[in-house]
Amino acid sequence: MLILAFIFLTPKGWFEGSQRQPNQVHRNPVATLLLGPEVIKNESDTVNLQHQVRSLSGRTDVEIVGVRKVLDENGKTLGYQVDIR
Numbered sequence: 001m002l003i004l005a006f007i008f009l010t011p012k013g014w015f016e017g018s019q020r021q022p023n024q025v026h027r028n029p030v031a032t033l034l035l036g037p038e039v040i041k042n043e044s045d046t047v048n049l050q051h052q053v054r055s056l057s058g059r060t061d062v063e064i065v066g067v068r069k070v071l072d073e074n075g076k077t078l079g080y081q082v083d084i085r
Helices: 002-009 046-057
Strands: 031-035 064-071 077-084
Touching: 031 046, 046 064, 046 077
Parallel strands: none
Antiparallel strands: 031 077, 064 077
């Protein structure tokens, strides 16, 4: 009952600025992919890495922002976190 009273008695002015405008861009356009070590042979070879990420994602406009190695507790490489834009 209290919820219904809030819905119907709340002034519309409280909610006018709460809707997202369609022309706003996401503040952080970076996404992170987790790739296995079999996909990335050499993490410093950015040209080959970018080609691999583009073929896996199906996007030709992908730009690699960063690469981080993911290690287990023994130091073995589990995979790579690849930040793309």
